[in-house]
Amino acid sequence: MLAYRHAFHAGNHADVLKHLVLAEVLRYMGEKDKAYTVVDTHAGAGGYALDGRYAQKNAEHLGGIAALYQRKDLPEPLQHYVNLVRDFNAGGPLEQYPGSPAIARMLMREQDRLRCYELHPTDQRILESYLADRPNSQVQNSDGFAGLKAELPPPSRRGVVLIDPPYEIKTDYAKVIGALREALQRFPDGTVAIWYPQLQLLESAQVLQRLKAVGESTAKKGWLHVRLTVAQPDERGFGMLGSGMFVINPPYVLHDKLAECLPMLVDVLGQWDGANYLLEQQTV
Template sequence: MFAYRHAFHAGNHADVLKHLVLVQLLQHLNQKEKGYRVIDTHAGAGAYSLRSEQANKKLEWLDGIGRLWERKDLPKGVAAYLDEVERFNGPGVLKNVPGSPTLIRQLLRPQDELHAFEVHPTDLRALEKLMAEVKGVKVHLADGFTSLKALLPPPTRRGLVLIDPPYEIKTDYARTLAAVREALTRFPEAVVAVWIPQLQTVEAQQLPQRLRNAVKGVAKKGWLDAQLSVAAPQDGGFGLLGSHMFVANPPHTLGALLAQELPWLAEVLGQYEGAKGVLQAGA
């Protein structure tokens, strides 16, 4: 089991990878005028203070976004992500980390929409406050996994589904796989992005391959799997070693960008000599 509340982990290495990819996907969608729909199945609170008690308990952000913030040699994708973080905080300031729904909101245009799902009461209230009266954004008190059916396909036939559960229980892995199948069955052109923790558990280790098998021949533009491993395995099998971002129907430019930037991220964020960034892709 992976004990998880995002406030304790905001801004860590997994956030960096997830949000770097998310920003690239949104920027690609923005290249065409036609509107699109984003579905965030596990939206969380939307933003997290780096001065909170939770963030300061483990200080994970120091080995994530903290290692990147003042660097001047950022590659293109990392720089685009940090630009959005700075946009949320203000010039030169790093007090808060925007969550996925906030990054999405910042990049949405008037013709686009976001459906953000959350079931945790505290996080839901924070998200509702953050998104109050924002045009095109709807916050739902509902299970994001089971809500895909009603929202896919979007009328414009353009869309992004972000699946980022906490994986606190083993059934999250099976439900993630089922949700990807559901999304692509209803909307084969959908860009589907899935965050996966790198853990020493069978479920976590098997999910990337199970996703590849599930989308093969279904996702019209294939898939890619970006893996960033930064920490050494621990005795007892605990701890987050890294993470994956799996993308079905990725933009044609994303693979080349990640192939260049994943090794750089591994070098900068790595916590042991075996740190690595690996990209795999398929049709």
Template sequence: MLAYRHAFHAGNHADVLKHLVLTQVLRYMVSKDKPLRYIDTHAGAGSYLLKGKDAQKKAEYREGIGRLWSRPDLPPALADYVQLVQSFNLQPDENGVVPELEKGMTPPLALYPGSPSIASMLLRKTDTMRLYELHPSDVRTLATHFGHERRTNIIGGDGFAGLKAELPPSPRRAVVLMDPSYETVGDYGKVVAAMRDAVTRFAEGVYIVWYPQVSRVEAVQLPKRLMALAPKGWLHVSLTANKADGHGFGLMGSGMFVINPPYTLHNTLATEMPVLLEALAQFDEASYRIEEQPA
């Protein structure tokens, strides 16, 4: 399980969909006055160097965030997401100096923020973060990025098990992101079990599950299994950007399943997904899908 490293895939089409949805959920949640807790069960490293050898091996970001990077015609939610990634690329140098850009210019695409960094840019001082990660080197990287933040706890451990201790949260508002690697087929069952337990412990939480579109029956069945756990409403959005290879393998796309979604999310995605499909499609039959069961 610890063999998986997200650095090889950072910024690809699956990350774009994941972080578009995450950004919109958090934007809505922080618009309310009450404090919020963000819980990331599989936090990763939090930041990825796109010019590094891992990211350059397949350079998947070029067919993901790279296709959106300099587009001036993006609709609001996509533009918001891209601007967050651009601001992440304007980090201070070793002397604490933030590079300046001429008006209308975009920074070079060198870094991609993981979900904890996206969340950190959106959360307020009164909000808190709980970041779970198993991989020791990623835990160290998280500590480098977030160890100075009093609002953030980094836990080197299993996020599936750790989620039980987090719910119900204090304050009683929470967004949970669960996006394991699914490197082993057992992860699909763990996701369902963890979500069933989470909804039982804290029915009011907003739960976001990312999953890959791959040639596995478990991946196809996962959204339907999650639908049965969401009596208060759910939203499911998926993007098929690429076709499988000649052997039927490869990441064809991904999906996001949101339990208790913001009421604004469906209409936002209905506007944004056609543009995202046009931008990221890698074959003629590329498609997207949005399903919703209101509360």
């Protein structure tokens, strides 16, 4: 939706989980010399000012990256992610938060291709300016779901697709399932990472089972699912309880990397005694 601005939520607990997973996937991709492609279907602006009026409205980063930024006892994968955020702030105080394209830019090599889609014209222009001096990068002001047809398979047959729509309209859930099927049909070896919110909605409750059904029937290298639950619903039954990442064809090291981090994320980011995590995978 054109009304959605990720700046309201930048650096919250969901961003921490999403970008921890993304960073570990891209580190793994970079271990081989052959170039790879990243397709980001809902890229956002690339970076967000945490002291800006959008981010300050609910100050969600205080329950996310801000709670981790100064800690010295983080597990290695979590420390690597926090170091990326610190690098985005030039080693100084936490004032800016990197979106997915910035996380990707910091980890990708010059030969790797970055393809970003963003419908909001303001965010698209900001992102285009941010990536203007990076080679092998394109930013499209168009629908990322539809863009997968043109992007897959990538030239090198190595790639990662990140799908993380805002889910502000319920049809996004069905579009995610369709996009996953499309991606795997065109690029069965590709890694596809899908973020979803944990809400008290039927669509949110059903999306995981639908993702698993596609993964079990199609994924060549299995799937991994991680969910971080940090909050209870409010008195009306609303609110985001947490979020999850579902990764098709995940790096084989991803499960153990996340297992190192999740207990601390529950401890540091959990907002009630029942905060918890779920980590599961199916291997082929």
